[in-house]
Each structure stands twice: as C-alpha cells, then as structure tokens.
Amino acid sequence: MAQILLKSISKKFKDETVIEDLNLEIKDGSFTVLVGPSGCGKSTTLRMVAGLEKQSSGEIWIDDVCVNDTPPGLRDVAMVFQNYALYPTMTVRGNIEFGLKNRGVSKSERGKLVKDISEIVGLAPYLDKKPQSLSGGQRQRVALARAMVKQPKVFILDEPLSNLDAKLRNQMRTELIQLHKRLGTTFVYVTHDQVEAMSMGDEIVVMNMGAIQQADSPMKLYQDPANLFTAQFIGTPAMNIMNMQEVQGLDIRSDRPVGYVGFRPEQGLMNPAQQVEGLELKGEILTRESLGAENIYQIRSQAGVFFVKTFLKPLESADHVNITIPYNELFYFGTDGERLYGAGIHARHLAAGGVLI
Amino acid sequence: MTVWHKLRPYSMVAPAIIIFSLFFIYPIFYMIYLSMFDWNFVSPTKAFVGIQNFVDLLSEPEFRQVLSNTTLYTLLTVTLTTGLSLLLALWLNRGNFFYGIVQGAIFSPHIISLVSISLLWSWLMDPEYGLLNWVIGLFGFAKLQWLSHPSTSLISLVIVAVWKGIGYNTLVFIAGLQSIPADIYEAASLDRSRPWTTFTKLIMPMLSPTIFFLVIINMIGSFQVFETIAIMTQGGPVNSTNTLVYYIYEYGFRFFKIGYASAAGVILLFIVGILTIIYFKLLSNRVHYR
Numbered sequence: 001m002a003q004i005l006l007k008s009i010s011k012k013f014k015d016e017t018v019i020e021d022l023n024l025e026i027k028d029g030s031f032t033v034l035v036g037p038s039g040c041g042k043s044t045t046l047r048m049v050a051g052l053e054k055q056s057s058g059e060i061w062i063d064d065v066c067v068n069d070t071p072p073g074l075r076d077v078a079m080v081f082q083n084y085a086l087y088p089t090m091t092v093r094g095n096i097e098f099g100l101k102n103r104g105v106s107k108s109e110r111g112k113l114v115k116d117i118s119e120i121v122g123l124a125p126y127l128d129k130k131p132q133s134l135s136g137g138q139r140q141r142v143a144l145a146r147a148m149v150k151q152p153k154v155f156i157l158d159e160p161l162s163n164l165d166a167k168l169r170n171q172m173r174t175e176l177i178q179l180h181k182r183l184g185t186t187f188v189y190v191t192h193d194q195v196e197a198m199s200m201g202d203e204i205v206v207m208n209m210g211a212i213q214q215a216d217s218p219m220k221l222y223q224d225p226a227n228l229f230t231a232q233f234i235g236t237p238a239m240n241i242m243n244m245q246e247v248q249g250l251d252i253r254s255d256r257p258v259g260y261v262g263f264r265p266e267q268g269l270m271n272p273a274q275q276v277e278g279l280e281l282k283g284e285i286l287t288r289e290s291l292g293a294e295n296i297y298q299i300r301s302q303a304g305v306f307f308v309k310t311f312l313k314p315l316e317s318a319d320h321v322n323i324t325i326p327y328n329e330l331f332y333f334g335t336d337g338e339r340l341y342g343a344g345i346h347a348r349h350l351a352a353g354g355v356l357i
Numbered sequence: 358m359t360v361w362h363k364l365r366p367y368s369m370v371a372p373a374i375i376i377f378s379l380f381f382i383y384p385i386f387y388m389i390y391l392s393m394f395d396w397n398f399v400s401p402t403k404a405f406v407g408i409q410n411f412v413d414l415l416s417e418p419e420f421r422q423v424l425s426n427t428t429l430y431t432l433l434t435v436t437l438t439t440g441l442s443l444l445l446a447l448w449l450n451r452g453n454f455f456y457g458i459v460q461g462a463i464f465s466p467h468i469i470s471l472v473s474i475s476l477l478w479s480w481l482m483d484p485e486y487g488l489l490n491w492v493i494g495l496f497g498f499a500k501l502q503w504l505s506h507p508s509t510s511l512i513s514l515v516i517v518a519v520w521k522g523i524g525y526n527t528l529v530f531i532a533g534l535q536s537i538p539a540d541i542y543e544a545a546s547l548d549r550s551r552p553w554t555t556f557t558k559l560i561m562p563m564l565s566p567t568i569f570f571l572v573i574i575n576m577i578g579s580f581q582v583f584e585t586i587a588i589m590t591q592g593g594p595v596n597s598t599n600t601l602v603y604y605i606y607e608y609g610f611r612f613f614k615i616g617y618a619s620a621a622g623v624i625l626l627f628i629v630g631i632l633t634i635i636y637f638k639l640l641s642n643r644v645h646y647r
Contacts (some may be wrong), residue, residue: 081540085541087545098550
C-alpha cells in the first residue's frame with residue numbers, strides 16, 4: 001500500500017522534451033490508469049515511477065520516501081510488461097521465484113509462495129513448463145504471478161492486455177479488477193485504450209503531448225471534461241465538436257469568446273416527439289450502424305458532420321432528420337480548447353423559450 | 358514435356374551436385390582409398406598395405422606430438438577467442454562512444470588475408486627487431502623468443518589466431534546480445550537481480566546457442582590451421598608448432614608419402630566429423646528455446 005507523488009517531473013531524451021513539469025498524486029490503494037495517444041508520455045511516466053527511466057528533473061515519492069536515487073529493485077514496485085518479458089530459459093516456477101531468490105527468501109518459503117500464487121492465477125499445472133509452450137493468456141498470468149509473488153507496494157502495468165485477443169482481453173480485464181479489489185494494492189496502469197481505462201480505473205489520468213489534460217474519476221471525466229482533448233478522447237463515438245462560427249441559433253452568455261461547442265452523441269434527440277428547448281440541427285443521415293441495443297448514425301448538417309447514438313429504438317430509415325440537443329447538454333470550449341465553465345445560454349432566450357428540459 | 362518436367366529440378370541442382378561431388382565427395386573417398394596404400398605420387402604401382410599406415414601413424418611419437426600440439430592450440434585459441442569476444446561484446450553492447458571505432462578496429466583483421474597477417478606478426482614477433490620485444494623492453498622485462506623457442510612458439514601462434522578471430526566472434530556475440538529484448542534486463546532489475554546473476558542466470562542461457570555455434574566453428578577452424586604455421590614456423594622449432602594439416606602437407610607434398618599423409622587426413626576428417634555432429638546435435642536441441 002502506497003501513495004505515489006510526482007513533483008514537477010520533466011523528462012528529456014537528448015534535445016526532445018517528452019514530459020514537462022508534471023505533477024500527479026496517485027492515491028493509496030487506487031487503480032489509476034494513465035491513458036493517452038501513443039507518444040503522449042504515459043509509458044515514460046510509468047517507467048520513471050518504476051525506476052527504469054531517470055527523470056531529468058523533479059522528485060518521485062513513494063509513501064514518505066523520495067525514490068529519485070533508489071534502483072528499481074529496491075522501490076518495492078512490481079511491473080507487468082507489454083510483452084510480458086518472461087525469462088525464456090526458465091520454467092514458469094523459475095520465472096515466478098527469481099525475484100524471491102534474489103531477495104534471499106528460503107527455499108521452503110519460496111515453494112509455499114509459488115504454490116499459493118500459482119493457484120490464484122490458475123498456473124498450478126504449468127509450473128514446470130517453459131513460457132514458450134504457453135498461450136498468450138497463460139504467459140500474461142505468469143507475468144502477473146511474477147509481480148504478485150513479491151507482494152509489492154505498487155503494481156505497475158504497461159499495456160498488459162494489448163497482446164491478447166479481444167475475448168481474452170475482456171476476461172483479463174475483469175480478472176485484473178478483481179485482483180485489485182482482493183489485494184488492495186496501488187495499481188498504476190497504462191493504456192492507449194480509453195474503453196479499458198474507463199472500465200478499469202477508479203482514477204484516470206488523461207495525458208497528451210507530455211502533459212496531464214485531466215485527472216479525475218471515470219464519470220467525472222465523461223460528464224465534465226476539462227478541455228477539448230479529454231472531451232474527444234473519452235467516449236465512443238467521441239464527443240461531437242462544432243466550430244462556433246458554423247453553428248446558428250445559439251445565443252451564448254460568456255465572459256470569454258466561445259470557440260467550440262460540443263455534445264455527446266447519445267444526447268442528441270432524433271426527431272423528438274415533444275417540444276424540447278435546445279440546439280436544433282437539420283441533417284442528412286450518411287451512415288447507420290446497428291449494434292442491436294443501440295444505433296449509431298453519422299449525420300451531415302450545416303454545422304458539420306456529427307454522430308448520434310440512440311438506445312432501444314428502431315433504426316431510423318428517413319434520410320433527413322431533425323436533431324435537438326438540450327441546452328444543458330451542450331459543452332462550451334474557448335478558442336484555446338479549454339472548457340468554459342461559466343458559459344451558458346442567454347437568460348432572455350431561456351425565458352422566451354418556456355419550459356426547460 | 359513430362360520427362361523434362363521431371364528432370365528439371367535435377368538439372369537445376371546438377372551444377373552444385375557435380376562440383377560438390379568432384380571436389381569434395383570424390384577426394385574424400387580417394388583419400389580414404391589412398392590411406393591404405395604405400396605410394397609416392399609418381400610411381401605407376403601402388404602397394405596395398407591395409408591399415409599399416411594408421412598403425413605407423415599412431416605409434417609415431419612425432420604424430421602424437423602433432424596431435425597434442427593441435428589439441429592444445431585448439432583449446433587455447435577457442436577458449437581465448439570466445440572468452441575475450443564475449444567480454445568485448447558485453448562491453449561494446451552498452452552502446453558507448455567507442456562502439457563504432459572499436460568495432461571497426463577489431464573487425465578489420467577478419468578481412469585481411471592470413472598470409473599478410475602471418476608476415477605482419479612475424480615482424481612484430483621478431484626477437485631482435487620486433488615491436489613486441491621493444492614494448493616489453495620499455496617495461497623492463499626480458500625479451501621473449503616468441504616463434505623461435507619451443508616454449509613460446511605455440512602460444513605465439515595462438516595470439517595471432519585470437520587476434521584474427523576476435524572481430525568476427527565479437528560481432529556474432531553482439532548480434533546475439535541484441536536479440537535479447539531490453540525488457541528482460543528491466544524485469545531482472547525489478548527482480549533485484551545483481552549484474553552477475555543477470556549474466557549467469559539470464560544472459561548466458563539465452564546466449565548459449567551463440568556460444569555453442571562459435572565454439573564449434575572455432576574448433577573446426579583451429580583443427581585445420583595451416584597458413585600461419587606454413588609461413589611463420591614451418592612446424593618448428595623442434596616440431597613444437599607442427600599441427601595436423603601442416604603434417605599432412607609435409608608428408609604428402611614434401612616427402613611424397615601420400616598414403617601416410619592420407620591416413621593422417623582420415624584422422625583429421627574423423628575429428629572434424631565428430632565436432633560437426635556434436636554441433637548439429639546441440640544446435641537442434643538448444644537453439645529453439647523461444
């Protein structure tokens with residue numbers, strides 16, 4: 001159990017600055033997910049916590065200890081690598097107990113620990129096999145067992161599911177969530193997949209170009225994005241963003257100029273039966289994706305192309321539709337992409353419009 | 358049409374097969390055949406002597422010394438070349454500043470002809486005017502006789518062979534080391550593995566196919582050493598650097614005892630054959646560890 005503190009961390013590779021002045025608190029016992037597009041610095045951040053990469057400046061604290069000069073092995077962290085990084089010449093048992101041997105754990109104690117762990121992750125029948133004779137999922141479990149057996153303060157997982165097929169990935173996702181609950185240890189998890197981040201993390205750190213865009217709980221990120229990047233990164237399909245100049249019929253009250261307006265695809269009401277106070281867009285349906293319980297439409301309007309998602313409704317067959325987005329479901333962003341929290345629809349307009357839904 | 362269809366693959370491999378048969382298969386069998394005769398290369402009659410040549414060879418103290426010279430030379434050359442190359446590769450693999458320079462420098466002996474190398478080292482090792490003795494003299498040590506004394510002649514040849522072989526061996530080791538993924542080292546460092554443990558428990562086992570490859574290739578090469586000996590020592594002084602191939606050459610082409618030389622050739626074939634079999638056995642067992 002440990003909390004991790006990153007204090008104004010920077011990382012430069014030769015002349016290239018990968019991370020600039022990053023501050024982050026990872027809470028004790030949390031499942032924190034670092035998410036972002038490739039090259040955003042999330043893996044580098046993770047590797048600096050593990051000690052595999054040295055920060056150019058700043059401090060890393062694990063609990064009450066500054067670990068800047070602590071070698072990886074002594075930081076009490078365990079890591080699961082994307083390619084598992086199993087020792088190919090050792091058996092599964094050898095892989096799991098290698099870390100224990102290096103710590104001088106006695107043979108009988110090792111045997112007991114390996115036995116316990118291998119039962120938890122379901123590896124007991126494979127202990128004497130070499131990793132290359134195991135399937136992807138089993139190798140993943142060996143990597144997990146190797147990390148778990150050391151009973152570390154912090155678990156670090158670097159895209160551990162990206163080499164598995166879709167079904168196995170879902171299964172391992174659930175297993176990891178359960179594992180976290182069971183161990184109660186701090187998990188730091190890196191992924192580029194926002195679905196993985198949303199479904200697993202209780203704290204999500206969205207990163208882009210070496211800077212933290214937003215660190216929040218999954219629902220907070222979704223419902224209250226701090227900027228355009230987060231709004232468009234989280235959610236499938238992503239939030240629809242329109243240039244303010246192309247949107248008509250919005251009378252916005254704001255102390256700063258509004259650059260963009262956005263809404264979630266599921267908030268767009270298609271041909272609403274009742275009168276709804278909101279932004280109205282007329283458009284033509286370009287594509288229809290029917291996923292069973294939900295349908296996703298791609299619609300072209302004067303304000304640009306956007307997506308609308310409907311639930312438990314028959315597939316719309318008309319070519320031309322009216323979309324209404326309730327005013328309180330609109331998000332406003334400044335020209336720099338920052339969220340304008342103060343912005344809203346002008347009061348007079350609302351009064352004239354009648355009931356607000 | 359159909360006949361040509363069937364013959365075509367054979368006609369494709371025919372040139373290789375013909376050359377191989379003519380210059381490898383036929384000479385091997387001819388050598389085995391000759392090893393049972395007493396012949397001087399020119400006489401129209403060959404006298405069949407059975408295994409007498411082999412009996413003579415094995416009871417000849419000179420031949421036994423040749424065998425022990427060759428074995429000693431091989432053991433020293435292989436151990437030193439492989440060991441030093443591994444150390445050098447581990448050092449160079451850290452990707453430091455010297456990498457390019459040193460790699461180029463140690464590889465260049467590999468592409469120089471052995472004849473030039475032999476002449477070069479003959480000068481370097483000259484007891485009176487050689488550079489090596491001059492350097493030794495600077496440090497105040499007594500001059501060495503190098504190639505001119507039985508006690509140092511063989512080791513002098515080993516030095517030349519190691520110098521020649523180290524570049525290629527290092528290159529192969531570096532390739533082997535670079536095929537080990539970086540995250541293995543990282544996982545080991547997180548597992549609190551000390552450098553020595555990482556080396557013995559992880560790197561060495563993963564490098565073992567490379568090590569076996571180089572050891573066997575070097576052994577086969579060392580058993581067949583000829584050029585340096587022919588140019589630098591002619592087997593001397595007092596037979597101290599006489600090795601199998603040079604012995605065969607002397608008996609075959611200087612004393613014209615072709616049957617006797619062929620018998621020695623058969624013994625060399627036997628030794629190299631065993632090494633090759635070991636090599637392929639080990640290769641098929643050890644290389645597929647992934």
